[in-house]
Amino acid sequence: MNQSWDETWQRLAACADPRVDPNIFFPPAEAGRRGWDKPAKEICRTCMVIEPCFRMAVREGITEGIWGGLGGWERHRRGGPRPLHRRRPSTT
Template identity: 40%
Template sequence: MVARIKDVEGALVDFWDWQSQGSCNTMDPEFFFHPEGERGGPRRRRIERAKRICQSCPVLEQCREYALSHGEPYGVWGGLSEEERNRIVSARRRGKTA
């Protein structure tokens, strides 16, 4: 049984390892997740700042695909805002049902 737990632990570490390599790893999460009630210009500027950080991230693709496949509802992930991810997920669903 112990060997099985170790296998699972290793698999989990491998699954999440990409996050430790992200450009955002040591940054304040407020750069990527909006505070309660943030709207308009301040929200757009925060999203654009977060996207600029993502542009040069070595794990941008892994982050983006994780957020899309796991339905991350909040924040900027892989250079995509919440609204952009929602559009992509909706388009993927339409493509699968068509």
């Protein structure tokens, strides 16, 4: 990943709040934990820089985690790179 992007907007991000655990933006080690991304997406919905975050993730080819309020497959459907992992079929 190329980390040469302008990070000015990141200081304004809701996830930059020191009370926010950055680990909630990435899938847990235990596979198959449904709904792991809900707390992260709730924080993203309040964020004033959600669009720059999404654009940066697509531009930099980030495939994992929640960026711009979206997971890897959601970003892929909106023009981002394809995640390396296979999507698990829904059981509901």
